[in-house]
Amino acid sequence: MKKKSSKIILLMLLSMTIALTGCSGDKAEENSSTITVGIPQDIEDSLDPHKAVAAGTKEVLFNVYEGLVKPDSVGNLNPAIASEYSVSEDGKTYTFKLREGVKFHDGTLLGADDVKYSIERCMDDGSGTALVEAYTNIESVTVPDKTTVVIQLKEEDTEFLAYMTTAIIPASNKTPDTVPIGTGPYRYISRSPQENIVMERFDEYWGEAAQIQNVVFKVIANADTITMNLKGGAVDMYPRVTSAQAAELGDEFTIEEGTMNLVQALYLNHNTEVFQDVRVRQALCYAIDPQEIMQFVSDGKGVEIGSSMFPTFEKYFMKELNDVYNQDLEKAKELLAEAGYPDGFSFTITVPSNYQQHVDTAQILAEEFKQIGVTAQIELIEWDSWLSDVYTDRNYESTVIGVDATSLTARALLERFTSDASGNFVLYRNADYDKAFENAMNATDESEKIKYYKECETILANDAANVYIQDLPQLVAVNKKFAGYEFYPVYVQDISKMYLVEK
Amino acid sequence: MKQFFKQNHKTDNSIRQMLRKRKSPMLITGIVMTSIVLLFVLIGLIVTPYDSEAMDATSKLAGVSWKHLMGCDNFGRDILSRVMKGSATTLFIAMGTVLIGIAFGIVIGAIAGYFGGLADEVLMRMNDAALAFPSILLALVLISLFGTGRYNIILALGIAFVPSFARIVRSEFIKQREMDYIRQAELIGVHPFRIMFVHMLPNSARVLVSSLLIGFNNAVLAEAGLSFLGIGVQPPDASLGRMLSEAQAYLFSRPGYALCVGGTLIFIVLGFSFLGEGISEDAKG
Numbered sequence: 086m087k088k089k090s091s092k093i094i095l096l097m098l099l100s101m102t103i104a105l106t107g108c109s110g111d112k113a114e115e116n117s118s119t120i121t122v123g124i125p126q127d128i129e130d131s132l133d134p135h136k137a138v139a140a141g142t143k144e145v146l147f148n149v150y151e152g153l154v155k156p157d158s159v160g161n162l163n164p165a166i167a168s169e170y171s172v173s174e175d176g177k178t179y180t181f182k183l184r185e186g187v188k189f190h191d192g193t194l195l196g197a198d199d200v201k202y203s204i205e206r207c208m209d210d211g212s213g214t215a216l217v218e219a220y221t222n223i224e225s226v227t228v229p230d231k232t233t234v235v236i237q238l239k240e241e242d243t244e245f246l247a248y249m250t251t252a253i254i255p256a257s258n259k260t261p262d263t264v265p266i267g268t269g270p271y272r273y274i275s276r277s278p279q280e281n282i283v284m285e286r287f288d289e290y291w292g293e294a295a296q297i298q299n300v301v302f303k304v305i306a307n308a309d310t311i312t313m314n315l316k317g318g319a320v321d322m323y324p325r326v327t328s329a330q331a332a333e334l335g336d337e338f339t340i341e342e343g344t345m346n347l348v349q350a351l352y353l354n355h356n357t358e359v360f361q362d363v364r365v366r367q368a369l370c371y372a373i374d375p376q377e378i379m380q381f382v383s384d385g386k387g388v389e390i391g392s393s394m395f396p397t398f399e400k401y402f403m404k405e406l407n408d409v410y411n412q413d414l415e416k417a418k419e420l421l422a423e424a425g426y427p428d429g430f431s432f433t434i435t436v437p438s439n440y441q442q443h444v445d446t447a448q449i450l451a452e453e454f455k456q457i458g459v460t461a462q463i464e465l466i467e468w469d470s471w472l473s474d475v476y477t478d479r480n481y482e483s484t485v486i487g488v489d490a491t492s493l494t495a496r497a498l499l500e501r502f503t504s505d506a507s508g509n510f511v512l513y514r515n516a517d518y519d520k521a522f523e524n525a526m527n528a529t530d531e532s533e534k535i536k537y538y539k540e541c542e543t544i545l546a547n548d549a550a551n552v553y554i555q556d557l558p559q560l561v562a563v564n565k566k567f568a569g570y571e572f573y574p575v576y577v578q579d580i581s582k583m584y585l586v587e588k
Numbered sequence: 589m590k591q592f593f594k595q596n597h598k599t600d601n602s603i604r605q606m607l608r609k610r611k612s613p614m615l616i617t618g619i620v621m622t623s624i625v626l627l628f629v630l631i632g633l634i635v636t637p638y639d640s641e642a643m644d645a646t647s648k649l650a651g652v653s654w655k656h657l658m659g660c661d662n663f664g665r666d667i668l669s670r671v672m673k674g675s676a677t678t679l680f681i682a683m684g685t686v687l688i689g690i691a692f693g694i695v696i697g698a699i700a701g702y703f704g705g706l707a708d709e710v711l712m713r714m715n716d717a718a719l720a721f722p723s724i725l726l727a728l729v730l731i732s733l734f735g736t737g738r739y740n741i742i743l744a745l746g747i748a749f750v751p752s753f754a755r756i757v758r759s760e761f762i763k764q765r766e767m768d769y770i771r772q773a774e775l776i777g778v779h780p781f782r783i784m785f786v787h788m789l790p791n792s793a794r795v796l797v798s799s800l801l802i803g804f805n806n807a808v809l810a811e812a813g814l815s816f817l818g819i820g821v822q823p824p825d826a827s828l829g830r831m832l833s834e835a836q837a838y839l840f841s842r843p844g845y846a847l848c849v850g851g852t853l854i855f856i857v858l859g860f861s862f863l864g865e866g867i868s869e870d871a872k873g
Contacts, residue, residue: 309837312836313839381645465823
């Protein structure tokens, strides 16, 4: 009998774990000027704004750091640490006038030296590589007086200003990766690995102060528990729920709709033998139907894309590339047969398990590839492993992920695919592409630049560099206690604009 | 049929005696429930109402209907078909786990119990060390070494299950070691391994069968637990734990999803529990 009762206890425990997930977390916080924001991943890579690579890290650090200019929600670059700036006639000299009285979070005043230090740090991190690729174009950074910084470029670059969003950090801080000090509306307090990141309003902020006193970014590594966490009150806001999750939440939550500004694709490792054949890559493109994927993942919301560019960048986006491949299973099978795989082949899709959208997409892709005889095995891995195995070590066959733009330029999206770019995690190598990109870099005329960028996009599409899917819709679930969420054309979460709703 | 019974009467072993006795209601319930489960899984291996991986946008999260007896999941996949396939996966993993566990457990337990002395000390202290870890935790460590996937889980859980079986076999062997028939066999000069596996093992069958069933239940729950945590069976493959994890997100709008899967899991575990309990109760008297 004893054995049986222990069995029953086990069963009860099992059902309780399910039931109790919803009750975990700190309910009924009295100090309601604290907002808890769920994030899918921990800030594993670095708290150093210049060294962070993951979009998920940068979206959090946006609240702590600022550059000379700062993007706003409609895509303008507004003066931030610089109060004004001017560009010389030849477009090679940028003069920034610094705002007076800007303070760092440690209380010290920001000086022109800190700006010079930050920019030079990004030009060369000590090992000869530039942390911001565009800064290799900088000839010199000079400080003629205490409130002026002059940046001299080697070549004219019409997109240069967009890169001035790079965070300015104090020259005196030797350990920015553990003690982040910036000038943003929120001050970093603490971080518990795999648990949370805590921030507090910075009361000496130069601009309009944030309204909510405390922000806790809580890591929710298991995507299946998002609705539980929201409904149970453990988090007040989650910036990326799926439409099915949104439907689950009910009327305690506002669902804000925007786009994620990501290029979601099945990224192929070009070092994998089978993907070296363009016909195989094209066959995969012909096998899928982005509309069907959107139907499943987000009830048909989302925008189809055909290359590494999303529609928010209107100037560069080419809608016609969506039709380079329309689902055509016969054609896909023919291409596979031509490439020497008449019976298909099998490969692995590695997906970070904390992103429900990508996990769902991978499952639909696997089902679609089945129709042309290609077997895709899905391997779910944790975000840290994704970052180290896939992104850094490039030890994978394919992955579903969304790639963001770090600044408001086409370059931010397209430079990645040049042969020797450090962010080229798909190891794409194409001489034509490199040439087109170089032309775009050298072009001084705006329309000429756009023309070359579009050429780059077209090459990526025709060469089927990756299996492009969509720019995901962003559904932000916000507890009705809070309001004021704003979407940005870059991948950030701006908490400073949010406020508490009076009841 | 008649002949079959006749033959059965001639043989004389404990299992037949057990069967002839009046069976406890617990045993009968266990047999019925387990048969239903096995039938359900066997049918699932041959045919399911729908392809368990076929997606259908029109029946996304569809409710219970005659077309879909358990409804559909968020990809429009038929839950009943997936439960059938998932139960098969779960049972397959549990069976593999128990086989590995019992095979190594018997060898280790037999050597330790029969020879005693130094062999016993060394093997059992190692066994105690392994038992000191909760088996799920041990399996987690092993999975991080081997990687995920259904065969790796079998291996990881199998290894984690060895110590408990080894302990049971050892105690049974120590008990029998002192019995006259073993003493006599030794005097005649029967090889120790023959004594262990031909003489002693069949006589331990009764204890082993019920511990096997309990172990099987633990393995079912362990697989479900691991897959629930996302480190077991990988999508799009179905397993009961994996499906519970997926159902979690729809607990409020579609509680039926989680209930169907959880209910199946409970039914399986309960069935085998009754069976094991019934067998050991009947054996006692």
